[in-house]
Amino acid sequence: MKNYRNIETVYTVTANEPLTHKTWRMRLSGDTSELTRAGQFVNLMIDGKYLRRPISVSDYNSGELMLLYDVVGSGTKAMSEMKPGTEINTLTGLGNGFTEDMDTEHPVLLGGGIGCAPLLNLARKLLARGITPTVILGFNTAKDVAMKEDFKEIGLDAIICTVDGSDGVKGFVTDAINALPFRPDYFYACGPMPMLRAVCTGLDFPGEVSLESRMGCGFGACMCCSIETKDSAKRICKDGPVFSKDELIWK
Amino acid sequence: MEIKELREREQSGDWSVSLSGVKLDNPVIPASGCFGFGYGMAEYYDINILGSISFKGTTLNPRFGNPLPRVAECEAGMINSVGLQNPGIEKVISEELPKMRAVFHKPIIANISGFAIDEYVECCRLIDKEEQVEIIELNVSCPNVHGGGMSFGTQPESVAEVVRAVKKVINKPLYVKLTPNVTDIVAIAKAAVDAGADGLCLINTMLGMRIDLKTGKPIIANVMGGFSGPAIFPVALRMVWQVSHAVDVPTIGCGGVSTADDVKEMMLAGATAVQVGAANLRDPYACKRIIENL
Numbered sequence: 001m002k003n004y005r006n007i008e009t010v011y012t013v014t015a016n017e018p019l020t021h022k023t024w025r026m027r028l029s030g031d032t033s034e035l036t037r038a039g040q041f042v043n044l045m046i047d048g049k050y051l052r053r054p055i056s057v058s059d060y061n062s063g064e065l066m067l068l069y070d071v072v073g074s075g076t077k078a079m080s081e082m083k084p085g086t087e088i089n090t091l092t093g094l095g096n097g098f099t100e101d102m103d104t105e106h107p108v109l110l111g112g113g114i115g116c117a118p119l120l121n122l123a124r125k126l127l128a129r130g131i132t133p134t135v136i137l138g139f140n141t142a143k144d145v146a147m148k149e150d151f152k153e154i155g156l157d158a159i160i161c162t163v164d165g166s167d168g169v170k171g172f173v174t175d176a177i178n179a180l181p182f183r184p185d186y187f188y189a190c191g192p193m194p195m196l197r198a199v200c201t202g203l204d205f206p207g208e209v210s211l212e213s214r215m216g217c218g219f220g221a222c223m224c225c226s227i228e229t230k231d232s233a234k235r236i237c238k239d240g241p242v243f244s245k246d247e248l249i250w251k
Numbered sequence: 252m253e254i255k256e257l258r259e260r261e262q263s264g265d266w267s268v269s270l271s272g273v274k275l276d277n278p279v280i281p282a283s284g285c286f287g288f289g290y291g292m293a294e295y296y297d298i299n300i301l302g303s304i305s306f307k308g309t310t311l312n313p314r315f316g317n318p319l320p321r322v323a324e325c326e327a328g329m330i331n332s333v334g335l336q337n338p339g340i341e342k343v344i345s346e347e348l349p350k351m352r353a354v355f356h357k358p359i360i361a362n363i364s365g366f367a368i369d370e371y372v373e374c375c376r377l378i379d380k381e382e383q384v385e386i387i388e389l390n391v392s393c394p395n396v397h398g399g400g401m402s403f404g405t406q407p408e409s410v411a412e413v414v415r416a417v418k419k420v421i422n423k424p425l426y427v428k429l430t431p432n433v434t435d436i437v438a439i440a441k442a443a444v445d446a447g448a449d450g451l452c453l454i455n456t457m458l459g460m461r462i463d464l465k466t467g468k469p470i471i472a473n474v475m476g477g478f479s480g481p482a483i484f485p486v487a488l489r490m491v492w493q494v495s496h497a498v499d500v501p502t503i504g505c506g507g508v509s510t511a512d513d514v515k516e517m518m519l520a521g522a523t524a525v526q527v528g529a530a531n532l533r534d535p536y537a538c539k540r541i542i543e544n545l
Contacts, residue, residue, distance in 0.1 A: 005294050008536060050480055050533060051324045075324070091535065214320045216331060217532035220291045222284065223307075223336045224322035226315070233315050233336060238291070 007034055007093055007219065011042075011065070013086040016079075019068070019146045023114060024080050025058075026067045032060050034093025037100055038122035039190070039210050039242050042067070043218035045089040046078050052091065053079070054215050054237070056190070058117040059124065059150075068117035068146070094218050095241045099208060100125045104186035108134045110173045110199060112191020116147045118210060122188055124154055134184060135159065138173040138195065142166035174198050187245075200245045209248070210241045252518040266545050268302070268524050270501050271424035271449045273358050273385045275302035275524060278514060279542050282505050282528035283308050283362035283388065283428075284333065288347040292531075293354040296539045305360040305452075305526060306343075306351065308390055309378070311370040313339035318472040323461040328480025328507070329529055330459050332473040335364055335393070340374045348381060358385035362428070366396045368416050379421040387423055389413065389448075392430040392455045392477075404430040404455075407442030414446035424449035426503065431483075431490060432458050440494040452503040452526065453494060454487045479529040483507045488520050495521025509537065511544035 011028035018024050035057060042065070043052040053075045059066045071080050082088070100122065107126065109119040116137045126133050135158040139145050145167050151158040160168030161176045169176045173195060177184070187207030189199045196209045213236045216224035220238030227234055229247045234240065252260075260266055266277040281292075283305040289298050298304070317334030337343065340363075351359065361378045365371035375387055391404035391413060403409045410427065418425055427443040429436060431454035440451055456477025461470045469475075487506025495502045504522030508514060509530040517525045530537040 002297070004296050007295060008534070045533070049324060050327060050329050050529075051322070052533065214322050216322045216329065217535070219295075219535055221287055221535070222322070222331065222532050223287075223316065223333045224331055225319065226321075226333075226336055227319070228315055232338075 005034065005093070007091045009034070009090055009092050011088050011090050013082050013084050013088065014064070015084060016082055018080070020144055022070050022072075022144070023146045024069055024071060026069065026079065026082070028065050028067070028088070029063055030090075032063060032065055032092070035060050035065065036093065037097025038125050039098035039118045040093055040095045041218070041241065043091040043094055043215070044079070046075055048078070049075050051216065052218060054094070054218050056118040056210070056241070057121065059121045068114060070114045091218055095237060096239070098122050098188055098210070098242050101129075102186055104131065106134070106182060106184045107131065107186040107188060108136060108177060108180075108184035110177070110187055110189040110191065111135075111137045111147075112173060112195040113139060113144065115189075115191030115195070115210070115212075118190055119188065120147065120150050120154075123151060123156055127154060132156070134180065136161065136173045136176045138162070138176070138191065139167070140164065172198060174202050177203065197250050200248055201250055207245045208242050209245065211236050211243065212241065213237075254519065257515055257519060270386060270426075270503070270524055273424065275358065277302045277542055277545065278518065278522075278524040279538055280305055280360065280503065280524055280526045281531055281538055282526035283390070285528045285531040288351040289355045290350045290353065292535065295535050298355050299357060300542055301357060301538055302524060303358045303360050303386075304351075304355060305362050305388055306347070307337055308335050308362045308364045309337050309340055309343045309374065310335055310364050310366070311340055311374050313337065313342065320470060320472055321476070323470040323476065325459070325461065325478060325480065325482065327482035328478055329532070330461060330471060330476040330478050331456070332471045332476030334473065340377050344377060344381060348384075352383055359383050360386045360388050360426070362388045362390055364390040364393045365413075366393055368413055371413050372416050372420055375417045376420040379423050385423060386426055386450075387417075387421060388426045388428050388452055389417060390428050390455065392428070392432075402430060402432070404439065405433050407438050410439055411442045411446035414443050414448050418447040426450040426452050428455055428505075429453040429494075430455045431486060431506070436490050437493050437497045440498055444498045444500050448500065450501040450503065451494060451498065452505055454483070454490050454506045457483055457486065479507065481507045481509050484509075484513060488516060491517060491522050492520040511541050514541060514545065
């Protein structure tokens with residue numbers, strides 16, 4: 001008898017609070033056994049919405065997970081109104097996730113805005129392997145800055161950069177990398193497309209990036225989130241969301 | 252199906268149906284474009300419980316499809332504009348079908364699209380020879396590049412033309428998947444049947460669009476797309492009723508079907524079998540649940 005993956009589960013909200021004027025943190029409890037790698041995502045069913053909302057997992061352990069989300073539309077607005085105790089039908093363990101076992105000594109984790117979220121679990125996994133990553137978190141302005149304390153809690157002092165210079169290094173994450181006193185040997189990046197483009201086309205060392213997209217299903221059935229790669233058309237939800245820098249085409 | 256037969260089927264649990272001599276264990280078929288070539292979904296449950304699978308719309312040449320975003324949220328549904336992304340008939344036959352056959356052992360419905368009559372003909376000729384493909388389903392909602400871009404499925408004459416041309420080169424039953432974006436679906440259905448269609452599948456998605464209130468621009472990169480989901484079920488049901496009362500061939504009901512009750516309603520409207528589309532995208536286990544609840 002074949003064992004089928006049961007990717008559908010019900011999570012219960014245990015906490016849900018704003019971190020900044022737009023970024024919220026939701027903590028959930030439930031079965032996390034389908035989550036196997038940092039950088040995977042969940043797809044939440046929200047009352048009154050037909051399509052689920054894909055949200056990357058920021059951190060998880062056995063029985064609990066943490067999501068960070070920006071309130072940008074009516075779906076995430078509805079999420080921000082969920083009280084502890086709310087049950088959410090969820091598809092979990094979606095996507096490939098980051099290459100946690102990459103052969104790297106000095107990796108740098110690059111987050112842009114809400115894209116900082118999945119780097120927390122990745123940092124924890126790397127630390128568990130005895131690798132101390134350099135963490136660079138980029139935001140537009142000081143009032144957007146989030147997650148610094150989360151990294152502090154696991155012993156990492158994240159370098160903050162803001163486009164307007166109102167907090168940390170002035171400029172983009174690429175500017176912060178160039179200011180490092182050493183040369184990293186690998187990067188893991190997640191953030192908006194212009195940032196990922198700058199990272200992939202500007203850095204001369206290897207790495208991987210996590211992409212985001214509007215999705216239909218989130219598990220590879222509908223082809224609504226396909227991108228062209230050097231190899232073939234790939235689905236961000238199923239073949240990604242993490243792709244090697246070498247696979248991607250930047251037009 | 253009459254109400255008496257529905258009660259008998261509910262009593263006996265026998266939901267087997269026949270489409271032009273092709274026997275299905277039950278009438279539930281994932282619709283094209285919502286289930287790939289099946290093998291991806293076989294990770295989640297035993298797909299051999301399905302009556303059949305209509306595979307991802309296939310064209311003569313490989314297609315990447317439309318730019319992103321290809322999807323938009325709607326009240327009780329969604330809009331998609333994937334644009335027939337597929338690896339082309341050659342790779343479908345050499346790579347996708349073998350992977351599909353490895354995990355799925357029931358009749359397969361081959362969904363074929365084209366942008367010119369000769370493309371439909373060549374694709375259907377090739378797929379007709381394939382073992383386990385028991386029905387060919389013609390998607391006539393694509394624009395005819397030689398006909399000013401007007402979709403084949405919107406004119407009785409162009410539907411008849413493509414059906415006649417394809418029928419000459421195939422031996423397997425030919426089903427035409429009708430577009431609802433027409434003034435008189437019965438006239439189109441009759442034209443398809445008169446030209447030799449062995450059955451009809453209806454409906455394809457309804458043309459729709461959404462605008463992003465923040466940017467003032469269409470959400471879908473290709474501006475418009477196909478609206479599907481529970482919102483279109485009453486329209487689909489009405490068209491199945493109209494068409495199945497007007498033609499003598501079997502119909503496959505499609506459009507917003509999400510529950511076992513929807514399947515029964517479609518069958519009472521005249522459908523022999525039923526396709527499930529958008530529901531699979533919201534719930535990967537949708538067809539399994541529907542079959543268990545029949």
